[in-house]
Amino acid sequence: MQRMGARRYHVLFTDVSLPGMSGVDLAREALVRHPHLKVIFASGYGDMLLRHLDFPYQSLQKPYELDQLQDALHKVADQLRTGA
Numbered sequence: 001m002q003r004m005g006a007r008r009y010h011v012l013f014t015d016v017s018l019p020g021m022s023g024v025d026l027a028r029e030a031l032v033r034h035p036h037l038k039v040i041f042a043s044g045y046g047d048m049l050l051r052h053l054d055f056p057y058q059s060l061q062k063p064y065e066l067d068q069l070q071d072a073l074h075k076v077a078d079q080l081r082t083g084a
Helices: 002-006 023-033 066-082
Strands: 011-015 038-043 058-061
Touching: 002 011, 011 023, 023 038, 038 066, 058 066
Parallel strands: 011 038, 038 058
Antiparallel strands: none
């Protein structure tokens, strides 16, 4: 979170499970500061932990391939271009 306060980011790419704070909590806190931030989660647990989120996100099931990450980033880039 400290780094997010120092710079402007367009995308938050985080694991769902992090030490000390969940990726979901990190995303919620980051979105308060940067409401237009796009969120991509990586998880080995599937979407089970993400079902009830109240913000848009994309998720990648671990292990994921490089082309899946590239597809997610292309979608984010399209959203940023169109203002979605």
